[in-house]
Amino acid sequence: MKQVIAAVALGLGGLSLSACGGEADTTVAEDTGIPGMSVENARMVLAPVAGNPAAVYFDLTYTGDKALALRKANVEQAGETMMHEFGEYDFKVQMMEMLPLVINSGDTVKFEPNSRHVMAMDVQEDLAPGDKVNVTLTVAGGKEFSFLADVRAAGEDR
Template sequence: MKQGIAALALGLAGISLAACGETAEAPAVEETGIPGMSVTNARMVLAPVEGNPAAVYFDLSYEGERGLTIRKADVAAAESAVMHQFGEYDFKVQMMEALPIALTQGTTVEFKPGDLHVMAMGVSPDLKPGDTTNVTLTVSGGGTYTFPAEVRAAGEDR
């Protein structure tokens, strides 16, 4: 209720300024992404067999002041995506869903082959090597960070 009243007051203030011949400043655009987060070396490696999952790798750095947790990843050209990590279970190394990834100021995280990565399932068959697709990370609290990933063929450098 209070937000509605505040919005109405701001709207009326803008109208009254315009009526006096003055122009009101445009509202500030909310920053996209997550302050202090950056991603480099982003690439999506397609599966050798069409229809199988692709893997997304990248290097993430975080210099923000607030501690965050990456809780999920989405890939624009895929039906679904899951953060995976290799770990030992029942005396075997296996791929499993990754736990949320904690970030504090100065944290760097490598999403790389044989370790932490994003698996993209149901990848569009229209996506070809040389294309680019967007990857979105969602953190605790709902903030998101979106970055482009270069699409590579299965045999290319991962």
């Protein structure tokens, strides 16, 4: 509940995070209860060392009627999933768990390298470049939006 209140406060304070995006590769999305939400350029980049976490990146666009607070993500083929972002603490930039993200109608939010992303831990060992993984985003209130992300090798374009 505290996270929802914090997310609403951020939105009311005019601090919602959004970025304008250019042309994306593909749109891969399912209608799973959040009208107006779409995802483009979805990809999971595997770690260079087997057993280390993978990162999921995508461009999320929302054109629905009312603001939402994105509160968690799940990667079906991972044991644990967290949303991360980079921030400053003790005069050092470091990765940290992301607070709920307020998304207003018309926003495009990028999950990209060196910024916000979904971290997938304990990824299934049989996942390989060229596969697809199912990613589900959950907003405050419990509605979910699922999409497929292309699996890429560590050295491929992120």
